[in-house]
Amino acid sequence: MSITTRAAVVESGGAPFTLADVQLDEPGPHEAVVRMVATGLCHTDLGVASGGLPFPLPGVLGHEGAGVVEAVGPAVTGVAPGDHVVLSFTSCGECRNCHGGHPAYCATWLPLNLIGGRRADGTSTINRDGTPLGGHFFGQSSFAEWALVDERSLVKVDPEVPLTSVAPLGCGVQTGVGAVWNVLKPTTGSTLVVLGAGAVGLSAVMAAALTSATRIVAVDRIGERLSLARDLGATHTVDAGTADLAEALAEITDGQGADGVVETTGNVGVLRQGVDALAARGTLVVVGAPPFGTEVALDVNGLLGGKRIVGLTLGDAETQSFIPALVRLVKDGRLPLHRLISTYPFAEIDQAVRDMGAGKAIKPVLTF
Template identity: 60%
Template sequence: MTAGRAAVLEAGAFTVSDVDYGDPGRDEVLVRLVASGLCHTDLAVLAGGIPFPAPGIIGHEGAGVVERVGPGVTEVAPGDKVLLSFTSCGDCAACTADHPAYCETWLPRNLLGALRQDDAGTITRDGQPLAGHFFGQSSFGTFAIADRRSLVRVAPDADLTALAPLGCGVLTGFGSIWNVLDPGPEDIVAVYGAGAVGLSGVIAASLRSPARLIAIDLVAERLDLARELGATDVIDAGAEDVATRLAEITGGRGVDLSFDTTGSPGVARAALDAAAIRGTVLVCGAPPPGTEIAVDIQGMLTGKVLRGVTMGDASPQQLIPQLVALHAEGRLPLERLERAYELDEIARAVEDMHHGRTVKPVIVF
């Protein structure tokens, strides 16, 4: 057993506790964490929107150093620096086609922490087992027992604190633009929501140099940051009529490529209404199950597309090294989004993120 500390989820809140980590099982790795990003998906678990069992440990943007490897693990060795992302089975049709975000067992493996080997490593508190393996990692602690397919090895000199959010939020925002919408120089692009996912999308879109890049949010400071990160236009949805402003900016043409990160069905519908002929609206926010988007079928007959995306349709082992390289070149300024918190400050980090005071909290160990 390895002694550590973790933010244990119970009764809709975190309790920082002493815990014990077991040895990694087959295809698992014990990682000593340096940092972990805090994501809106974690907040959704706290709010009860995702039914992860409690008491348990969540967190899914881990970054750390390999301590021990379990049987069957050959990709990494003790001492390697790694970033942690989502996991997948590796064998289904989606996984073998390099679309692991659409793994047939993605939901139980990631959001429910299930489908583990019989010899899987356990985490206990006072001798009682805790739920874990959230996104194949459960990174809100000083260690994580991580699935081998959630690991991406990085260079020995990598800044793990800065790079931690690559595993989910940045991967989702950047990948959704880069892999799915794929804007060109004649496209008008709009990003709804300027949180960590949306701003990562803004950065990705700016690297493709579209004709216009529009950021839409309710927080003026985030819109200012979006401009600095490459947006050519911004719309304050709390002070301006979004539809009118989009019509003005696009000359009545509409938006070719829209990326809705808000999870609001009203925003998605508004994005569809503002879309150009043959325009695409991509949604990635995750409201409660059963949430529906009202669609005007007549409007859709102009060739408009409403599409969903998970994790930027990315393979972490392929996209994360590209993101690390962009960060090293100064073209992915992650530090502009981040603020560091100690593990004992995780409740404050949650509040600051919820109220928009921090774009991307990073828990440091």
């Protein structure tokens, strides 16, 4: 059953998203057809659309999907037609890290999710008038009314929770929350600093507020985001546009430095300031991704006090257990994700992109 569906296609690097009819391939044994209800828009989508990553264009992006399963391949066991699902990244399921509960560090993560544009066997999931398009983005390519999704991207969720309210869990929210819970694991009395109060940073603030950390510092240049960070649990905020970050953090931490820092901006100057602001034995989590090949200079002697710098993909989360827990927290009102979301009809994807770029929308969610 080849399905024709409307998708947002990026024709070439830097081109806008344009709606077009495309054809989905027949679902393979470990794939499902999902009718999309909502899809979050993430900076990774914009980075690929700009031509900043070697993803094959023209192509269909989208990797924070949520929808209803319509059909499943013969080998799919985890979901059935009618199930509500949040879509996340895919992985091989066979390598050491997948077996060890760290699928975000799958041996084939990059080609399967970010730059391959095809299934692991090289076949295409999406075509337009017989010409293959870049697809299989995070195993989902969910900027479309229907998506052909890898089984390992599918996470079955509580059908009572509106899918529009949980679509961003698949990438941005999972990343920010996982940085705090899975890597920093703050102990009682910890000081956490979040650099950048976008969707990922504010997710980290919400996650920190659910721990016993006593100081949670949000840093940004946009005043509205800093006041939202306070609403979501930040105990302190720093406007990096007006304050000297090093001085402000020294004052907030009584000169001790931060036990944990989450760097979401992708700016290497900010990353360096974060490392310098760490306490002895403190950890900085690198989440923000600058262009491939970017390097950062560090003060080596400054690291010898036991500082740790840890890179992070997708919160180092095991999605099948992590995402349903986050859905439960959203349902119970303990993870107030709705404060980050602005909804747009799918046809207004370009407006959503503009609003995100201008800082007007923290987490745009496209609705179908």
